[in-house]
Amino acid sequence: MGEVETWLRRLMWARGASAAGDGLWFTIWALYSTRVAGLPPVAVGIAMAAAGGVGLVAAVPLGSLADRFDARRVLAATTTLRGLAMACYPFAQGTWAFVLVTVLFAAPANGGNAARTALLTGLVADDGERVAVLARQRVAQHVGYAAGAGVGALVLALDDPAAYHAAIAANAVSFAVLTVVALRAPVPRRPTGRAASPLRDRPYLAVVGATAVLSLCWAMLSTGVPLWTSRSLPLSLSGVLVVVSSVGVALLQVPATRLATTPSRAARTAAVSGAALAAACVLLASSEVVGRPTGVVVVVLAGLLHLAGELGYVVASWRLSLALMREESRGAYQGVSEAATATVQMVGPAFFTVGLTALDAGCWLLAAAVFLAAGAAVPALTRRAERSREPSPA
Numbered sequence: 001m002g003e004v005e006t007w008l009r010r011l012m013w014a015r016g017a018s019a020a021g022d023g024l025w026f027t028i029w030a031l032y033s034t035r036v037a038g039l040p041p042v043a044v045g046i047a048m049a050a051a052g053g054v055g056l057v058a059a060v061p062l063g064s065l066a067d068r069f070d071a072r073r074v075l076a077a078t079t080t081l082r083g084l085a086m087a088c089y090p091f092a093q094g095t096w097a098f099v100l101v102t103v104l105f106a107a108p109a110n111g112g113n114a115a116r117t118a119l120l121t122g123l124v125a126d127d128g129e130r131v132a133v134l135a136r137q138r139v140a141q142h143v144g145y146a147a148g149a150g151v152g153a154l155v156l157a158l159d160d161p162a163a164y165h166a167a168i169a170a171n172a173v174s175f176a177v178l179t180v181v182a183l184r185a186p187v188p189r190r191p192t193g194r195a196a197s198p199l200r201d202r203p204y205l206a207v208v209g210a211t212a213v214l215s216l217c218w219a220m221l222s223t224g225v226p227l228w229t230s231r232s233l234p235l236s237l238s239g240v241l242v243v244v245s246s247v248g249v250a251l252l253q254v255p256a257t258r259l260a261t262t263p264s265r266a267a268r269t270a271a272v273s274g275a276a277l278a279a280a281c282v283l284l285a286s287s288e289v290v291g292r293p294t295g296v297v298v299v300v301l302a303g304l305l306h307l308a309g310e311l312g313y314v315v316a317s318w319r320l321s322l323a324l325m326r327e328e329s330r331g332a333y334q335g336v337s338e339a340a341t342a343t344v345q346m347v348g349p350a351f352f353t354v355g356l357t358a359l360d361a362g363c364w365l366l367a368a369a370v371f372l373a374a375g376a377a378v379p380a381l382t383r384r385a386e387r388s389r390e391p392s393p394a
Contacts, residue, residue: 007185012140014181019144021174027152032164047099051106062111063335071119076182078112083175110338118331122188135254196326198336203385212340213374214313219348241303248307256311266319267382273312274375278368280305285364
């Protein structure tokens with residue numbers, strides 16, 4: 001095993017460690033904020049909204065820093081900032097202190113992801129291998145997140161301030177692991193040539209914008225399905241789908257990279273993924289009118305289609321964002337890709353919460369149309385983007 005392969009494996013496990021911290025925190029943060037920190041729910045909402053907004057603005061500049069300087073150090077700096085902010089939560093007294101700490105913790109996440117991708121793509125030159133590396137990282141992320149969520153469930157069961165504070169300390173340590181590994185990794189290849197602004201690259205923006213819409217599938221699973229199934233189906237059903245999704249990603253994300261071996265195949269995969277997600281939405285719309293036993297079966301089938309759509313969307317978005325980016329500005333381009341996805345993630349929960357309240361089953365039909373249109377647009381947008389630049393090496 002070569003040095004680069006060894007460090008890619010270490011970075012994968014370090015990513016798993018930091019994901020365990022994220023899984024732990026996001027399992028307990030709502031109750032910690034209200035029960036231990038004593039904040040009103042509106043203050044927590046303000047903090048998350050502020051962090052999301054700052055994170056969107058910061059993603060591209062942080063990615064650009066990874067191009068201009070060492071991507072390892074940018075990744076280490078953003079990870080360290082998040083770890084220090086996490087360690088400050090027990091000392092954040094009052095609403096504004098909590099908002100500040102939350103912004104410092106959550107806002108650098110998108111830019112940190114862009115720097116991490118810039119580091120990985122600086123260590124690996126071939127686009128196909130880059131996608132495989134990102135797939136292995138995502139598997140480690142899901143395993144770590146699930147482990148962290150399991151520990152978080154134990155913390156919630158204890159429901160003791162000392163347990164919450166111990167979890168916060170453990171989370172801060174998990175970020176330190178990634179920081180140390182990032183700093184010790186080999187120096188990535190520095191981009192050559194004049195830096196290009198992804199914000200002026202309209203063909204690229206169109207592709208990542210269309211594929212980012214498909215990330216609505218995550219809010220569909222985390223928000224839409226629980227709200228929908230709680231009306232007339234077993235409450236545990238949405239949890240079953242989350243488990244199916246997590247296990248499916250862990251087992252199938254790496255093999256799914258074969259669906260996106262070229263930009264054109266990736267674009268077709270995005271279109272098929274959009275259709276699969278649309279079909280899942282149609283099944284969910286029908287689940288309430290077919291009776292309880294059949295409805296459970298229909299929802300499970302929708303969950304399997306959702307898994308297929310998610311796997312395809314993820315590998316397609318990776319391949320297209322990497323193959324169509326300007327190599328001399330890979331950090332900035334990945335920052336744009338992260339910001340596009342984060343934008344959809346910000347509006348996704350509201351889309352399903354408001355839509356299911358106002359439109360009932362019609363919300364699922366609207367979501368199906370959105371998925372279908374976004375996926376169908378990707379092949380033509382990809383061809384346009386390819387014509388606007390030199391073809392990327394396969």
